[in-house]
């Protein structure tokens with residue numbers, strides 16, 4: 001038998017609390033300095049090989065201590081960030097994070113609740129955040145929701161409920177194979193890859209995703225969608241769902257959600273909206289009207305780690321029909337029975353609304369950030385990014401050697417360097433090199449896409465730290481590098 005003294009002699013808590021407290025204070029100080037001075041450093045730099053090699057060793061068997069662990073982070077990890085904390089990072093589609101968001105992550109881990117269920121205050125925080133998001137999107141108070149890792153999972157949850165509700169058979173019991181006719185889902189050709197991955201995981205197959213052509217502004221062509229539905233029904237398929245885009249990944253296009261909701265109502269389809277990029281833009285007075293109809297969706301996926309700048313990960317799915325949502329995921333064995341008193345009381349149990357049982361307290365950073373800034377400030381940040389996208393568009397239009405390749409749907413600008421006299425392949429090659437040099441020289445970090453077979457630089461401005469002069473600097477650098485490559 002061990003004595004208490006022996007038990008106390010070793011645990012995972014600090015042996016020297018004052019030393020740990022001093023280290024914690026140093027970590028906070030250095031972290032805040034790091035963020036305060038982020039603009040002074042390159043957007044991105046590759047990890048030097050001699051540093052990368054330090055990640056090759058085996059796990060230590062004996063303690064190295066908290067101080068040494070932090071020191072390794074400080075010298076080998078912290079100096080080589082992805083870059084999305086920087087004011088000139090506009091790659092893929094990401095947020096910056098915030099200082100309070102980072103501190104809230106720490107506090108969430110201090111409490112370390114498991115958000116699967118039970119009676120504790122953290123569950124009230126998540127429930128309130130979901131209620132706030134429902135109000136934001138004008139969803140009914142009776143709707144349900146779940147915080148998830150991001151829009152990929154939110155799409156999976158929404159499409160699971162869509163499938164289970166509209167398949168015409170008991171999918172949970174019998175599986176998709178029991179459906180008498182193949183189930184199909186409709187979305188524009190610009191739909192995000194996560195929707196296809198969700199349908200593959202749901203057993204519907206990628207061919208169940210019927211890709212509808214887009215119009216000149218990259219929004220879904222509803223007349224063609226109607227013809228495809230008629231033809232598919234004729235061919236013996238069972239259409240169950242349409243996915244509307246509230247901000248496409250390539251160009252930020254927002255489908256006509258109101259018209260799509262009309263069509264879904266007429267055709268008996270579940271309407272799921274992928275609002276990873278644009279749903280939170282309802283907060284921006286200048287954008288809100290373009291999202292009309294999102295409040296009619298059966299389910300919506302939205303991301304909070306993109307345009308709301310929560311530290312990764314934070315997304316949410318909302319489902320209009322709470323019972324349909326719960327019926328898709330709830331499974332309550334004896335060891336998880338919900339109570340009305342004691343620790344197992346509390347409602348809802350969030351594990352009834354998704355695949356995860358153990359869940360992190362991601363709601364805290366959202367709750368504290370919304371309290372810190374208020375929704376209206378987030379709206380102003382979003383509106384400013386949209387204005388910056390058009391500012392960049394104007395800079396591009398004013399340069400004979402730059403070419404805008406798609407309409408600016410929201411906050412995403414696709415363009416290329418085009419000095420004239422080059423064929424398509426040469427233009428693609430020169431623009432690939434321009435992009436790599438922008439990144440490798442630490443100047444700016446756009447990403448890339450291909451639109452109508454033309455490689456382009458893609459600037460996705462979900463960045464609360466960007467200023468107008470950052471876009472001046474980008475244009476200047478593209479012209480400089482372009483001229484070096486093609487004097």
Ligand SMILES: *Cc1c(COP(=O)(O)O)cnc(C)c1O
Nearest residue numbers: 093150151152192194249276277
């Ligand atoms: C980013 C994105 C997703 C996927 O969201 P994650 O948060 O990365 O899981 C889905 N749809 C669109 C339109 C996106 O931009």
